[in-house]
Amino acid sequence: MTQPVSSKIGVVIGQLGTPDAPTAQALRPYLRQFLSDRRVIDYSPVLWQPLLRGIILRTRPKKSAKLYARIWLEGGSPLLVYSQRLTNAVQAQLGDRFRVILGMRYGNPSIAHAVATLETEGIDRMVVLPMFPQFSCTTTASIYDAVYGAVMGKLADRKRFMPVVRFIPPYYDHPAYIHALKNHLTEQIAQADHPPDKVIISFHGIPNRYIRTGDPYRAHCEHTAQLLAGAMNWGADDWILSFQSQFGPEKWLEPYTDKVLEGLHHAGIEHPMIFSPGFVTDCLETLDELGNEGRAQFAEGGGNPDNFRFISCLNENPDWITAMVCLINEHTSGL
Numbered sequence: 001m002t003q004p005v006s007s008k009i010g011v012v013i014g015q016l017g018t019p020d021a022p023t024a025q026a027l028r029p030y031l032r033q034f035l036s037d038r039r040v041i042d043y044s045p046v047l048w049q050p051l052l053r054g055i056i057l058r059t060r061p062k063k064s065a066k067l068y069a070r071i072w073l074e075g076g077s078p079l080l081v082y083s084q085r086l087t088n089a090v091q092a093q094l095g096d097r098f099r100v101i102l103g104m105r106y107g108n109p110s111i112a113h114a115v116a117t118l119e120t121e122g123i124d125r126m127v128v129l130p131m132f133p134q135f136s137c138t139t140t141a142s143i144y145d146a147v148y149g150a151v152m153g154k155l156a157d158r159k160r161f162m163p164v165v166r167f168i169p170p171y172y173d174h175p176a177y178i179h180a181l182k183n184h185l186t187e188q189i190a191q192a193d194h195p196p197d198k199v200i201i202s203f204h205g206i207p208n209r210y211i212r213t214g215d216p217y218r219a220h221c222e223h224t225a226q227l228l229a230g231a232m233n234w235g236a237d238d239w240i241l242s243f244q245s246q247f248g249p250e251k252w253l254e255p256y257t258d259k260v261l262e263g264l265h266h267a268g269i270e271h272p273m274i275f276s277p278g279f280v281t282d283c284l285e286t287l288d289e290l291g292n293e294g295r296a297q298f299a300e301g302g303g304n305p306d307n308f309r310f311i312s313c314l315n316e317n318p319d320w321i322t323a324m325v326c327l328i329n330e331h332t333s334g335l
Contacts, residue, residue, distance in 0.1 A: 008099045009332050010118035010126035010163070013087050014143040017106030018077035018283070022068035027061035034106045039142040064284075071287040079283040080104075082315045083131070086281065086324070089316060093325045098332075099123055105146050115150035115163075124163045125335050126151075129328060131280050133177055134220035135170040138206055168331045172220040173227055176323035181277050182231040183319045188311045189273070196273035196309065198240065199232075200260060201225045203278040204285060205243035205252040218253055224277055244276070245285055257290070258297050265302035272298060275311040280320065282313045 019030040035041055035052055068077070075081045083102055091100040099121065103114030118126060128147050132139040144167060153159040171177050189195065203221045211218050225241045242260045246252035257274075264272050274294055279286050291310040299305040314320035 005124055006099075006122040008097060008121075008123055009335055010121075010123040011090070011094070011098050011100040011328055012111065012114050012118070012126060012128045012147065013083065013090070013100065013102045014111060014128055014130040014147070015079065015083050015102065015104050015281070016131070016139065016283075017104035018079045019068065019107060020076075022065050022072045022077075024061040024065045027064050027068070028057055030107050031061060031064065032057055037106075037142055039145065040138050067284060067288050070292065071284060077283075078287060079281055082281040082313075085316050086321065089321045090324050090328070093321060094328065098328070103146075105142055111143070111146040112150040115147065119163060124161075125166075126163050127166045127168060127328060127332050127335065129168045129324065132278070133170060133174075133280070134172045134203070134217055134224060134278055135215075136206055136217035136220075137210060137215050138217075140170065164335070166331060166335060168327050170220060171323075171327055172224045174323065174327065176319075176326045178224075178227045178231055180314055180317055180319035180323045181228050184314055184317050185228075185232060185275060185311065192273070192309055194271045194307070197271045198264065198269040198273070199234065199238060200240055200242055200257065200272060200274040201228065202242050202244050202257045202274055202276045202290060203253075204276075205246045205256070207248075207250045207252050209250060211253070221278065228277060244289060257294070261294055261297040262301035264298060270303065271307045271309070272303070273309040273311060276313065279313050281315055286310075286313055 017030065017034065019026040032052070035056065036045075036049070038045075041048055071078055073081050087100050087102045091098070094100060099118060101114045101117060102109060103111035105111060115126070128143065130140045130143045132143070135141075147165060147167075151162050151165055153162075203225075206215065206217055221243075222241065225239075229239050240255075240260060242255050242257040243253040244257035246256060261272070261274075274290050276286050276290060294310060295305045295308045298308045
């Protein structure tokens with residue numbers, strides 16, 4: 001029987017992912033999927049998988065579960081809660097011509113489920129909006145892999161039909177994205193008891209080796225930071241770019257956020273503000289790593305933790321919703 005074709009355009013909001021619960025049991029399959037992605041960890045599976053399964057997955061899930069428990073919301077993981085709200089808001093803005101659905105690269109709801117849902121509804125045209133403004137092989141390219149895999153299916157499935165798919169390119173310098181960042185920060189600074197004497201713009205790090213072999217991520221991050229600083233009228237001494245979340249023996253992008261925070265008080269900075277524009281929805285890396293651990297690192301360096309200000313991600317900011325709608329409309333013309 002022929003599947004009826006819908007006139008709607010499917011929109012997949014591509015997020016990184018999250019565990020189903022803040023427990024070691026839920027973290028184990030999530031971390032196995034995440035850390036087995038060759039886009040993220042490109043070591044030979046012959047060497048990496050025994051280490052992952054024999055050591056990392058025996059110890060890290062319990063430690064990570066404790067961190068997730070500190071930020072977990074009543075409705076679930078912050079990343080899932082905020083991403084679903086964002087998806088619903090974008091759907092409301094776009095109207096009935098579109099069908100907007102959330103898909104996670106790791107965990108649930110998966111990208112495969114999102115694509116299958118659209119196909120079941122007869123939607124044969126899809127646009128994918130990765131929630132990563134700055135391109136990296138470790139994030140954006142992995143979203144591409146998952147979408148292509150879901151659309152093409154396994155070779156044994158021999159799918160007879162595949163929808164048209166279009167990817168929204170990196171938008172690290174898009175005016176609507178920069179505008180949303182500017183307005184969000186301006187509002188947050190206005191609400192602060194004391195103006196910041198240094199703004200730390202922190203991005204998730206990746207190994208330096210990835211940059212040397214062609215990943216444009218650092219250049220994208222630097223461009224975003226410069227545009228944001230210009231929009232905020234910051235001078236060169238008002239802000240600093242840093243990179244977080246490094247692990248393993250390799251050198252990652254520097255300067256490291258934790259080292260920057262530890263050295264602020266010694267440099268005479270007493271009212272720092274930290275913000276991560278590379279994350280558009282709050283998650284473990286923002287709420288806990290920057291909000292909780294970042295505060296502790298500033299204090300370890302001698303700073304007053306009460307003066308440390310963490311700025312949340314864009315989340316459901318109306319300007320960010322407008323930016324997403326703008327990106328989608330721009331890249332569905334003629335689809």
